[in-house]
Amino acid sequence: MTKTRRMVTAELGNMDAVCEIIDARIPLSSRNPDIDELTAGKRRIVVLNRVDQADPDMTKKWAAYFRSLGYAVIEVDAKSGAGVKQFAPAVRALLKDKLDAYEAKGQVGRVLRVMVLGIPNVGKSTFINKVSGRKTAKAEDRPGVTRGKQWVPVDRTLELLDTPGILWPKFEDPEVGIRLAFTGAIKDDVVDIEELAMRLMDYLGRNYPRAIFERYKVTAEDGDDGWALLQKAARRRGFLISGGEVDTERMSRILLDEFRGGKLGRFTLETVPEEPS
Ligand code: G4P
Numbered sequence: 001m002t003k004t005r006r007m008v009t010a011e012l013g014n015m016d017a018v019c020e021i022i023d024a025r026i027p028l029s030s031r032n033p034d035i036d037e038l039t040a041g042k043r044r045i046v047v048l049n050r051v052d053q054a055d056p057d058m059t060k061k062w063a064a065y066f067r068s069l070g071y072a073v074i075e076v077d078a079k080s081g082a083g084v085k086q087f088a089p090a091v092r093a094l095l096k097d098k099l100d101a102y103e104a105k106g107q108v109g110r111v112l113r114v115m116v117l118g119i120p121n122v123g124k125s126t127f128i129n130k131v132s133g134r135k136t137a138k139a140e141d142r143p144g145v146t147r148g149k150q151w152v153p154v155d156r157t158l159e160l161l162d163t164p165g166i167l168w169p170k171f172e173d174p175e176v177g178i179r180l181a182f183t184g185a186i187k188d189d190v191v192d193i194e195e196l197a198m199r200l201m202d203y204l205g206r207n208y209p210r211a212i213f214e215r216y217k218v219t220a221e222d223g224d225d226g227w228a229l230l231q232k233a234a235r236r237r238g239f240l241i242s243g244g245e246v247d248t249e250r251m252s253r254i255l256l257d258e259f260r261g262g263k264l265g266r267f268t269l270e271t272v273p274e275e276p277s
Helices: 002-012 056-068 084-094 096-104 124-132 174-183 193-207 209-216 226-236 248-260
Strands: 017-023 043-049 072-075 112-117 150-155 158-162
Touching: 002 112, 017 084, 043 056, 043 084, 056 072, 072 084, 084 096, 084 112, 084 124, 084 150, 084 158, 112 124, 124 150, 124 158, 174 193, 174 248, 193 209, 193 226, 193 248, 209 226, 226 248
Parallel strands: 017 043, 017 112, 043 072, 112 158
Antiparallel strands: 150 158
């Protein structure tokens, strides 16, 4: 991470703007906690990615929130490519005064440079590939594996800097870890599946009860927490083990798989802060 930080700092002076890719389902937890400090003073564009998986109403609220912080924002499904066409115009609008100044000096056609940052698995490679038409396979991005920086042209006067190295999310906050695990950004083998599924069920039961009912035919009656809902869902599906006990582990895996696979619907797991922070 220190190496990545150093690289970001070293390159920043050559950049016109910084683009941060965020997972629209977890717009806070999918951010690197140092990014604001690292990129201080730079124009910023936020790509709310995975909007196909997020709650559309919440995505609008998050877009408004990031705009209120002074960022340009676009909403994207990088996998299908929906929304990526907004990128170049949004960057040019963000840098309009700069472009006007270039034009006044007769420097028409000067290339704009944008550094792209994002935590692992947020969809950074997919986004860059879609926005640029780049065909290359994803470069290795593991600790210990070095790769150079890559300039990726979007069009004749807009270039992206695909940053090597890894910017981690805020792992030290356990809530952040849980949300990243819900979405599958963290591997299941580092978390307790039943604990995770129970917490997800709890959140969905409180915030999206209809989706839970439609998929598992369970409702949260008075006092039903995530664990109770998980047990009910397991019973409904007939997941029993010897002695009439319900197989909550099996149900947990199914809930997480179906949630991540979009079978339950589109969800956003974080709400916009009351006051911009
Ligand atoms: P990274 O560079 O930030 O680490 O992430 P990457 O682009 O490799 O994307 C990680 C996974 O997320 C990929 O799936 C990719 O297809 C998927 N993805 C990226 N953006 C979106 C999006 O907007 N919507 C949806 N639904 N998925 C997205 P994968 O399973 O690893 O690969 P593949 O089977 O899709 O090729």
